[in-house]
Structures are given as structure tokens and as C-alpha cells.
Amino acid sequence: MSLVIDSVTKRFRGGAAALQGVSLTAPQGAFVALLGPSGSGKTTLLRILGGLDFADTGSVRFADVNWLGVPARERKAGFVFQHYALFRHMTVAKNIAFGLEIRPRRSRPSKADIALRVKELLALVQLDGLGDRYPSQLSGGQRQRVALARALAIEPRMLLLDEPFGALDAKVRKELRVWLRALHDKMGITTIFVTHDQEEAFAVADLVAVMNQGRIEQYGQPETVKRAPNTAFVQDFIGAGAA
Amino acid sequence: MRTRGATEDHPLMRWLLTAVTISFVILFLLLPLITVFAAALEKGIAMAWNTLGDPDTISAIELTFITALIAVPLNTAFGVAAAWAVSKYDFRGKSILTAFIDLPFSVSPVIAGLIYVLIFGLQGWMGPWLREHDIKIIFALPGIVLATMFVTFPFVARELIPLMNDQGRDEEEAAMSLGASGLQTFFRVTLPSIKWGLLYGVLLCNARAMGEFGAVSVVSGHIRGQTNTMPLHVEVLYNDYQFVAAFAVAAVLALLALVTLTLKSFLEWRYADEIAAVHRH
Numbered sequence: 054m055s056l057v058i059d060s061v062t063k064r065f066r067g068g069a070a071a072l073q074g075v076s077l078t079a080p081q082g083a084f085v086a087l088l089g090p091s092g093s094g095k096t097t098l099l100r101i102l103g104g105l106d107f108a109d110t111g112s113v114r115f116a117d118v119n120w121l122g123v124p125a126r127e128r129k130a131g132f133v134f135q136h137y138a139l140f141r142h143m144t145v146a147k148n149i150a151f152g153l154e155i156r157p158r159r160s161r162p163s164k165a166d167i168a169l170r171v172k173e174l175l176a177l178v179q180l181d182g183l184g185d186r187y188p189s190q191l192s193g194g195q196r197q198r199v200a201l202a203r204a205l206a207i208e209p210r211m212l213l214l215d216e217p218f219g220a221l222d223a224k225v226r227k228e229l230r231v232w233l234r235a236l237h238d239k240m241g242i243t244t245i246f247v248t249h250d251q252e253e254a255f256a257v258a259d260l261v262a263v264m265n266q267g268r269i270e271q272y273g274q275p276e277t278v279k280r281a282p283n284t285a286f287v288q289d290f291i292g293a294g295a296a
Numbered sequence: 297m298r299t300r301g302a303t304e305d306h307p308l309m310r311w312l313l314t315a316v317t318i319s320f321v322i323l324f325l326l327l328p329l330i331t332v333f334a335a336a337l338e339k340g341i342a343m344a345w346n347t348l349g350d351p352d353t354i355s356a357i358e359l360t361f362i363t364a365l366i367a368v369p370l371n372t373a374f375g376v377a378a379a380w381a382v383s384k385y386d387f388r389g390k391s392i393l394t395a396f397i398d399l400p401f402s403v404s405p406v407i408a409g410l411i412y413v414l415i416f417g418l419q420g421w422m423g424p425w426l427r428e429h430d431i432k433i434i435f436a437l438p439g440i441v442l443a444t445m446f447v448t449f450p451f452v453a454r455e456l457i458p459l460m461n462d463q464g465r466d467e468e469e470a471a472m473s474l475g476a477s478g479l480q481t482f483f484r485v486t487l488p489s490i491k492w493g494l495l496y497g498v499l500l501c502n503a504r505a506m507g508e509f510g511a512v513s514v515v516s517g518h519i520r521g522q523t524n525t526m527p528l529h530v531e532v533l534y535n536d537y538q539f540v541a542a543f544a545v546a547a548v549l550a551l552l553a554l555v556t557l558t559l560k561s562f563l564e565w566r567y568a569d570e571i572a573a574v575h576r577h
Contacts, residue, residue, distance in 0.1 A: 066386065105469050125472050133474040138466035142488040142570075152474035155484065200470075207474055 061111030086254035089264035131204030148185030347541035356529035383460035409484025409514025435517030455497030
């Protein structure tokens with residue numbers, strides 16, 4: 054049931070290399086941070102896992118399935134975007150229910166079940182009673198929790214977070230990452246978390262992959278990476294953040 | 297004396313700009329409109345109404361509606377498709393495609409009409425083949441619809457492209473990752489978030505489709521009671537010195553435009569909250 058990424062490469066239109074042979078293994082239920090500066094390929098890797106982008110070569114296996122062969126809409130990979138990507142014309146409750154309501158009739162829960170599930174999820178993300186609001190009436194932190202609830206509604210097999218707290222202020226960021234980690238421990242979903250903030254990566258993840266120019270420079274537990282940087286880049290990147 | 301803020305204009309300047317705008321609107325937009333209605337009603341409302349009962353006039357009104365009824369839905373579909381392609385996908389030649397969408401705005405409508413005469417006319421490329429198969433395009437409804445579609449193509453696409461560019465691809469990607477199919481994504485996510493822009497584009501497209509003169513004039517052949525649309529019929533009547541009849545038809549055309557504008561304003565007022573919610577981030 055683990056995630057195995059093997060030699061994934063990707064070139065952008067125009068020829069610039071986004072990923073140059075990325076390999077990474079994560080056990081089921083792990084919380085992995087992809088850490089690196091902008092342009093290091095971390096978001097591209099995440100989007101490939103979510104089926105929003107395509108790898109040129111390489112393979113990904115998840116739970117012993119050829120993951121890249123599964124169409125995005127069938128992967129059940131809960132994706133959380135930096136700018137929330139909430140459906141702005143729908144209420145919070147409708148946003149969360151979306152993934153359930155679009156299911157074909159035979160696998161769609163009843164209206165009452167969906168309403169109940171929405172209520173549970175609102176409680177889980179601590180937004181009880183805000184189901185009738187529109188996204189534009191919420192704060193950034195609240196919106197991102199709605200986005201998370203929406204992703205969790207489909208009972209995802211993998212949670213993919215693209216700089217989820219990037220647009221929030223420092224205090225809210227810290228609160229949310231503690232909360233996210235607790236949520237992850239409760240649900241046990243394999244989680245990939247993209248960030249350029251090394252403090253955030255080290256605080257929240259079991260495993261950190263430091264990325265640079267489409268490659269993984271170092272992959273390991275936070276303490277190991279901090280204590281013994283493998284390359285000059287990692288040393289520099291972490292050092293720069295700590296200073 | 298009150299001092300002026302650095303960003304505040306001179307009061308005289310403000311007054312002057314407002315005055316110029318108001319006089320321009322009255323002189324060039326409002327007065328002509330009033331003149332049309334005044335001329336139509338010059339000999340009484342009964343007289344004006346009677347002229348509208350003329351079979352050729354009724355036929356012109358019918359033809360105008362039929363043309364709009366075909367051209368507007370097709371251009372709505374094409375416009376949405378074009379805006380979707382341009383704003384949500386990256387592909388080679390995208391900027392050229394965008395430029396082509398604007399072409400009907402920059403080309404004279406007369407040329408638009410001539411293009412179709414050159415292609416489908418008796419002496420045109422496809423003329424002999426069409427005559428052999430007894431298909432009439434020029435001087436018939438298909439030609440009028442084609443010319444109207446050419447001229448009104450950009451309205452929907454132009455309205456939607458900036459809006460859809462601004463909204464980006466995030467919501468569609470989110471929908472897909474939640475398991476939505478392409479159609480579900482379009483009808484549940486994309487369409488609701490563009491519906492006001494779309495409505496506006498469709499109304500403008502419709503107004504122009506019913507009012508188009510130049511392009512239609514070239515391909516129509518001006519056959520009374522058969523291929524005259526309302527704008528063409530206005531000209532025919534006017535040239536026949538039937539002023540009341542000409543202005544009566546013109547007044548109906550103007551009324552259609554006013555109804556369109558009122559409808560748009562009403563919808564904007566009625567759904568102001570929803571529109572604001574969609575546009576705020």
C-alpha cells in the first residue's frame with residue numbers, strides 16, 4: 054500500500070526540464086513534504102500525482118496499482134490548491150457535497166446521507182454552521198479548511214496539498230499546520246505536502262524531500278536532513294532559512 | 297478656502313467633463329432615438345400600426361427573428377467553445393486564433409457579405425455546384441444567416457475570454473480531482489461562473505444580429521417579402537418615400553434594442569448580490 058515514484062521526468066512546452074528523474078518511496082499513511090524553491094519541480098510532481106499534469110517518462114505505483122494509468126477523475130486523490138479553488142457560485146455546503154453529488158446514481162449517497170456527511174465534515178474542519186455562506190464571505194484560513202473538507206468528502210486515497218497555507222498570514226499558518234497534522238494522524242491518509250517554507254516542512258512532515266532544479270537533492274526524516282545535509286544546495290537552503 | 301487633495305481634479309474640470317459627456321449622449325444617442333419615434337408617430341399611432349400590418353413588413357420582421365434565432369444560438373455555442381479553448385488551454389497558434397476572433401470587428405461588414413457572394417454566388421467558387429444541386433445560399437436565408445453569423449461572431453467570445461482568463465483553471469481542476477466528468481465540470485462549474493458574462497454577450501450578439509445591415513445587404517438581394525430583413529426593409533420603405541412606414545419599422549427595431557438593454561439592467565439589478573459574490577475573490 055505504499056507510494057513508489059520511479060524516475061519520473063517531465064519537460065515543459067518549450068523544452069525546459071521540470072523534472073529530471075525523480076524517485077521517491079513513501080509508506081502508506083506517511084506525511085511527506087516536498088520542499089524547495091520555486092521552479093524546483095515540487096508542484097509539477099504533485100500535479101502529476103493528482104493527474105492534473107502528465108509525466109513524460111517514469112512510473113508511479115500506489116497501492117500496487119499503475120497510478121499514472123488511472124484517469125485523474127478516478128484516482129480519488131484529494132487535491133488542495135494554494136488559492137483554494139473553491140466553487141465561488143456555490144455555498145460552503147454545496148462545495149463540500151460536490152464530489153458526492155456528481156457521482157453516478159448507483160454509487161451516489163442519498164440526499165440525507167450527503168447532508169449528514171457535509172455536517173460531519175464541517176464539524177471536522179471546525180466550521181459548524183457556516184454551510185450556507187459563500188466562499189467570498191469567509192477568511193482565507195476558513196476557505197482553505199472548506200477546500201480540505203471538500204477534498205476529504207470523496208474519501209480520498211491520497212491527499213495532495215499544494216502550498217495550502219501559502220496565501221495565509223504567519224499566525225494562521227502555524228495554527229493550521231498543527232491542526233492538519235492532527236487531522237492526518239486521525240485519518241491515516243498518505244499525504245504529500247508542497248511547500249517552500251522549510252520550517253513548515255520540518256514541523257509537519259514525517260519525511261522531507263528537498264528538491265532543486267527538477268531533482269530530489271535529499272530525502273529523509275526531518276532530523277536527518279537538518280543534521281546532515283547531503284549536498285551544498287541542501288545545506289545552503291536550510292541554512293538560509295534558519296539564519 | 298478649502299484646499300484640494302493631491303488626487304482631486306479641479307472642480308471646473310469635473311464639471312466640464314460631465315457636461316461634455318451628457319451633451320454628447322443627448323445629442324448623438326438620445327435625440328436620434330426620439331426622432332425615430334416622433335417620425336413614426338407623426339400621423340398618429342393608428343397609421344403607424346397599420347403600416348406594420350403590411351405583408352412585406354411582417355415578412356421582414358419574421359425573417360429578422362428567424363435569422364437571429366439561428367445565428368445567436370450557434371454563435372453562443374461557438375463563442376463559448378472559442379473562449380474555452382483560448383483561456384483554458386495552451387497550444388501553438390493561440391495568439392493567431394485570438395486575433396482571428398476579432399476579425400469581424402475590424403473588417404467592414406460589406407466585405408463580410410462579399411466573401412460569401414464570392415464563395416457561394418452564381419459566379420463564385422461553389423456557384424456551379426450549388427446550382428446543379430439546386431441549393432440556394434446567396435439571395436436566400438442561408439446567406440443571410442451566414443453573413444449575420446460572421447458579423448456577430450466575436451460578441452460572446454470577446455465577453456467571455458477576459459472573464460475566463462481571470463478565473464483560471466483551478467476550479468475546473470478541482471472539479472476533475474473530485475471525480476467530475478468534462479460535461480459535469482462544464483455545466484456545474486464553468487457555466488455558472490460565467491453565466492452573467494455569457495448573458496451579456498448573448499444580448500449584445502442578438503441586438504447586432506437583428507440590426508445588421510451591411511453584410512446582409514450584400515447577400516440578401518432585396519427581394520421584398522422574401523429576403524428583406526427589418527433594417528433592409530427600413531431602407532426600401534424610406535427610398536419609396538413611405539416615411540411613416542419606414543420609421544414605424546425603425547421604431548420597432550429600436551424598441552427591440554431598448555427591451556434588450558432593459559432586460560440586461562433588470563437582471564443586473566435583480567441578481568446584484570450573486571454577481572458580486574461571483575466576482576469577488
